[in-house]
Amino acid sequence: MRPFRFFGVAAAGPVGLREIVDTARRAEAAGFTGLVLPDHLLEQHAPIPALATVAAATERLRIMPFVLNAGLRHPAVVAQDLASLDVLSGGRLEIGLGAGWNHLEHNAIGIPFEPAARRVDRFAETLDVLKGCFAPGPFSYRGAFYTLDQHDGYPKPVQQPHPPLFIGGGGRRILTLAARHADTVGLAPRVLSGGDGLPAPDPHSLTLAAAEEKVAWIRAAAGERFDRLELNLYPGGGPLLVTADSISPARQQADKLHRLTGVKFTTTEILESPHVFIGSVAELVEKIRSLRERLGVSSFMLGDVNTAAPIVEHLAGQ
Numbered sequence: 001m002r003p004f005r006f007f008g009v010a011a012a013g014p015v016g017l018r019e020i021v022d023t024a025r026r027a028e029a030a031g032f033t034g035l036v037l038p039d040h041l042l043e044q045h046a047p048i049p050a051l052a053t054v055a056a057a058t059e060r061l062r063i064m065p066f067v068l069n070a071g072l073r074h075p076a077v078v079a080q081d082l083a084s085l086d087v088l089s090g091g092r093l094e095i096g097l098g099a100g101w102n103h104l105e106h107n108a109i110g111i112p113f114e115p116a117a118r119r120v121d122r123f124a125e126t127l128d129v130l131k132g133c134f135a136p137g138p139f140s141y142r143g144a145f146y147t148l149d150q151h152d153g154y155p156k157p158v159q160q161p162h163p164p165l166f167i168g169g170g171g172r173r174i175l176t177l178a179a180r181h182a183d184t185v186g187l188a189p190r191v192l193s194g195g196d197g198l199p200a201p202d203p204h205s206l207t208l209a210a211a212e213e214k215v216a217w218i219r220a221a222a223g224e225r226f227d228r229l230e231l232n233l234y235p236g237g238g239p240l241l242v243t244a245d246s247i248s249p250a251r252q253q254a255d256k257l258h259r260l261t262g263v264k265f266t267t268t269e270i271l272e273s274p275h276v277f278i279g280s281v282a283e284l285v286e287k288i289r290s291l292r293e294r295l296g297v298s299s300f301m302l303g304d305v306n307t308a309a310p311i312v313e314h315l316a317g318q
Contacts, residue, residue, distance in 0.1 A: 068095070116171075121144065164183040242279070274291055
């Protein structure tokens with residue numbers, strides 16, 4: 001089994017420099033592998049400068065956008081930002097990249113939110129362009145979305161041929177793409193409502209059985225490289241909650257998901273979900289160990305550093 005790796009969130013909202021630095025140093029001392037920051041046009045810092053701040057304040061902590069929306073930027077521009085982060089951090093960058101899912105952000109700034117199939121096609125080209133920019137020498141590219149003519153991306157990342165790639169999702173097509181290109185594959189639930197190019201909600205995707213099915217898809221698509229892949233989970237069914245009374249919040253989460261999806265969950269189903277982390281420190285430590293044993297998942301994005309630190313301190317290095 002792979003050793004555990006744990007990631008926390010670098011900042012909640014547009015906090016000040018001191019809070020980012022304190023969070024980074026707390027995470028490093030507790031044994032976190034790294035910190036992440038989402039990529040949204042919401043009330044938060046942009047991920048690239050915030051993660052550069054994290055890297056400057058620490059010695060070992062890895063950094064990762066979780067995840068960059070490939071539909072908002074030209075990949076050659078993204079490549080320069082990411083390679084600069086890798087160089088400035090001394091090779092501590094991991095690249096979380098996605099096809100985009102928040103149609104409201106696209107609508108607000110006038111960038112079309114394309115149908116899912118087209119977003120995934122664009123995403124696949126983004127991967128090609130990033131790898132071309134990171135590679136030695138100039139390259140040309142002709143795709144349906146992007147055209148580059150003898151472009152030589154600078155700087156080149158410290159980690160070659162490229163920093164580790166994180167790709168996650170809940171559908172078979174994106175997980176197949178991830179299985180073939182990523183170093184870490186994230187298992188995500190699909191509980192958002194449909195419409196505006198989004199797939200219909202799939203409450204079943206929250207369950208342990210659904211996670212096992214996703215791992216089977218990844219295994220089939222990855223072939224011989226499956227054993228080299230790292231699998232990741234994050235609390236997509238609600239934020240991490242450390243509590244001695246898990247039943248009440250689990251029931252509240254079940255009610256919330258019922259309102260969101262129209263499907264009823266029992267508290268047992270909620271607490272067993274690989275995307276829900278509610279319980280005491282001892283219960284959550286055992287759950288994470290169980291998920292590694294049953295699913296092969298060794299990477300966990302647990303959210304708030306202070307909340308997750310007692311769990312990470314029990315499991316870091318194992």
